[in-house]
Amino acid sequence: MTVAAPTPTGTSALAGERLATRWHVALAAVVSFIRRQPVGSIGMFLVLIFGLAGLFAGVISPYNPTANDFGAMIQAPSWAHWLGTDQLGRDVLSRILYGARTAYIVGITSATVGGFSGLVLGVGSAYFGGRIDLFLQRINDIVMSFPLIIMALAVVSIFGTGVHNVIAAITIPLIPRCQRVVRSSALAIREVPYVDAARALGFSHARIILRHMVPNVVAPFLIMLTSFVGQAILAEAALSYLGLGVQEPTPAWGLMLQGGAEEYATTAPWIAIFPGLAIMLTVFGINLFGDSLRDVLDPKLRER
Amino acid sequence: MHRYIINRILLVIPTLLGAAALVFALMRLIPGDICLVRLGSGGTSFTEQALQTCHAEIGIDKPWIVQFIQFIWGLVRFDFGISMWSGKPVVDEIASRFPVSLEVAVMATIIAVVLAIPLGTISALKQNSWIDLVVRTFSIAGIATPSFWLGIMSILLVLDVTQAISGHPWMPPIDYVSFWKDPIRNLSIVMLPALTVGYRYCAVSMRMTRSAMLEVLREDYIRTARAKGLVEKIIINRHALKNAMLPVVTVIGLEFAFLIGGLVVTEQVFNLNGIGRLMVLSVQNQDYTLTQALVMLVVAIAVLTNLLVDLLYAGLDPRIRLN
Numbered sequence: 001m002t003v004a005a006p007t008p009t010g011t012s013a014l015a016g017e018r019l020a021t022r023w024h025v026a027l028a029a030v031v032s033f034i035r036r037q038p039v040g041s042i043g044m045f046l047v048l049i050f051g052l053a054g055l056f057a058g059v060i061s062p063y064n065p066t067a068n069d070f071g072a073m074i075q076a077p078s079w080a081h082w083l084g085t086d087q088l089g090r091d092v093l094s095r096i097l098y099g100a101r102t103a104y105i106v107g108i109t110s111a112t113v114g115g116f117s118g119l120v121l122g123v124g125s126a127y128f129g130g131r132i133d134l135f136l137q138r139i140n141d142i143v144m145s146f147p148l149i150i151m152a153l154a155v156v157s158i159f160g161t162g163v164h165n166v167i168a169a170i171t172i173p174l175i176p177r178c179q180r181v182v183r184s185s186a187l188a189i190r191e192v193p194y195v196d197a198a199r200a201l202g203f204s205h206a207r208i209i210l211r212h213m214v215p216n217v218v219a220p221f222l223i224m225l226t227s228f229v230g231q232a233i234l235a236e237a238a239l240s241y242l243g244l245g246v247q248e249p250t251p252a253w254g255l256m257l258q259g260g261a262e263e264y265a266t267t268a269p270w271i272a273i274f275p276g277l278a279i280m281l282t283v284f285g286i287n288l289f290g291d292s293l294r295d296v297l298d299p300k301l302r303e304r
Numbered sequence: 305m306h307r308y309i310i311n312r313i314l315l316v317i318p319t320l321l322g323a324a325a326l327v328f329a330l331m332r333l334i335p336g337d338i339c340l341v342r343l344g345s346g347g348t349s350f351t352e353q354a355l356q357t358c359h360a361e362i363g364i365d366k367p368w369i370v371q372f373i374q375f376i377w378g379l380v381r382f383d384f385g386i387s388m389w390s391g392k393p394v395v396d397e398i399a400s401r402f403p404v405s406l407e408v409a410v411m412a413t414i415i416a417v418v419l420a421i422p423l424g425t426i427s428a429l430k431q432n433s434w435i436d437l438v439v440r441t442f443s444i445a446g447i448a449t450p451s452f453w454l455g456i457m458s459i460l461l462v463l464d465v466t467q468a469i470s471g472h473p474w475m476p477p478i479d480y481v482s483f484w485k486d487p488i489r490n491l492s493i494v495m496l497p498a499l500t501v502g503y504r505y506c507a508v509s510m511r512m513t514r515s516a517m518l519e520v521l522r523e524d525y526i527r528t529a530r531a532k533g534l535v536e537k538i539i540i541n542r543h544a545l546k547n548a549m550l551p552v553v554t555v556i557g558l559e560f561a562f563l564i565g566g567l568v569v570t571e572q573v574f575n576l577n578g579i580g581r582l583m584v585l586s587v588q589n590q591d592y593t594l595t596q597a598l599v600m601l602v603v604a605i606a607v608l609t610n611l612l613v614d615l616l617y618a619g620l621d622p623r624i625r626l627n
Contacts, residue, residue: 141315142322145561145606149568149580150599153587154330230448237450238569242584257453262573265460266473272460276453283448291444 033296040292046285054100063091065098066249074268084270092270096278098251103282106163106236110170111228118178119221123213125179126186140176148173156244166245170235174228181224185217219297226290230283237279253279312614316607324379327599328372331592338388338590362388375596384597389589394597398579404480405578408497408570409563415502416509417556424513425545431518439510446507454500455573462496478575497574505559512555516548550617557613561606
């Protein structure tokens with residue numbers, strides 16, 4: 001379908017129609033979600049707003065987020081600087097808009113990589129069972145009980161600071177958390193007769209795992225994935241705040257709360273208030289959305 | 305039952321060993337040399353001879369495998385050695401920093417449990433009412449708020465409020481004193497950190513209480529209890545809550561274990577000298593012995609909390625014992 005071979009116009013029109021129907025189905029799903037889950041829609045709206053802000057930060061930012069302006073240091077919110085300026089005269093609003101980009105990149109990448117690794121390991125662990133399961137679960141226990149900060153510190157000390165390493169430091173602890181949940185759902189599915197049937201038919205392990213087991217754990221997995229995005233954004237903020245995450249001059253919300261923000265908190269509270277609000281609203285939106293997603297996807301809750 | 309308990313306790317050993325191997329390897333993968341830092345800190349030059357003496361003194365000239373065996377052997381005998389950085393026994397270094405972290409964690413737990421269980425239960429009983437909406441919003445906001453930002457904001461608030469009331473701003477004191485020596489001073493140090501950490505903790509447990517309660521209330525035995533004509537209070541307290549508490553206990557245990565190792569940020573905001581900051585410092589100083597001991601302490605707390613929760617679970621829920 002995706003290969004652009006020189007086909008007769010009839011087929012391509014058909015493909016176009018099919019694509020249009022797909023769009024319609026997706027659109028209808030979104031509309032029905034908004035109608036049934038007004039609270040979740042507010043969450044979705046918040047997530048979209050900050051996402052778009054990050055995406056188009058280059059276009060909509062009133063100032064350069066990294067440019068110091070020593071003529072306009074620590075200015076209270078005004079028409080020129082809507083959210084004020086920090087101790088180096090940088091526009092807080094512009095830094096928040098660019099910070100959204102950093103937060104989303106770290107949040108989405110860590111959540112997806114951590115989530116999918118956990119999905120594969122969790123389903124695999126449940127499917128194979130026995131020694132493989134025992135071994136994987138012990139590794140899980142170790143990573144889960146290991147202090148996050150040491151892991152992050154080690155990653156940063158060995159590989160250096162920067163967005164990629166922050167993502168690595170946040171992703172590693174997410175894997176066992178996802179794995180554990182997925183494994184317990186998958187364990188229940190393994191006992192279901194159709195998995196036995198698939199095995200009796202001689203299907204390969206990969207086929208049974210991917211076609212027969214994974215689709216059945218998608219609901220808890222998707223719910224977890226959304227909450228992971230929020231957790232990863234919070235973790236990035238905390239690491240950057242400690243100086244172990246994203247480094248200056250990259251605009252990041254956690255970084256904006258470090259140093260100057262605390263020093264000038266009493267005289268210039270806007271430097272500390274707005275980045276924190278940005279983190280809170282984004283993660284709040286993600287959680288609201290995730291909760292509604294659970295209501296929609298969980299058949300137990302749907303009955304009522 | 306006995307077999308389950310013995311199996312569960314034996315599972316602790318590989319986890320502790322694995323964590324020991326992990327921290328041992330991680331520390332040695334970090335580039336740098338503590339002796340270079342120690343000798344060069346005065347800005348003076350030093351000879352190759354001095355560097356080697358220093359290596360031999362703290363025992364990092366031996367092969368890794370020997371060091372690892374010594375480390376594990378030390379753990380078995382509860383001998384954690386001497387801090388490579390300060391030269392003081394590791395136990396003393398940790399003992400002076402541990403009480404404040406533990407107190408914040410315990411107080412946060414108390415705040416969380418006291419608020420979370422009743423509010424979560426009410427929220428479930430009155431599902432989709434305004435009180436449910438308030439509780440849910442409060443708890444989702446709690447999970448979304450970064451604790452260090454909440455800390456900064458709470459300090460700001462205290463400063464502003466005291467400024468308005470007494471005319472001069474008041475800040476919580478920094479130097480830790482034990483509760484038994486000076487309870488008021490102690491609480492004034494620990495209260496704000498415990499509240500900021502406790503908020504998130506409370507939010508997590510509240511959500512768990514609510515969803516566990518909702519699930520239990522739909523069970524057949526609740527319908528049976530109602531059909532028997534039992535008083536609603538007894539149904540809730542004895543039949544529903546007792547069963548709904550199992551996952552809540554798990555969450556509380558997991559969060560507590562997570563808290564001990566995760567206090568770094570809060571300690572940073574409130575300038576507390578706890579083990580979180582000691583951990584960061586010891587990694588940065590490349591103090592192998594101190595970092596290893598701290599990590600083992602945090603891991604041991606996490607592992608033992610999990611063990612306790614699992615055993616409690618087995619004691620409370622006969623279905624687990626039978627499997």
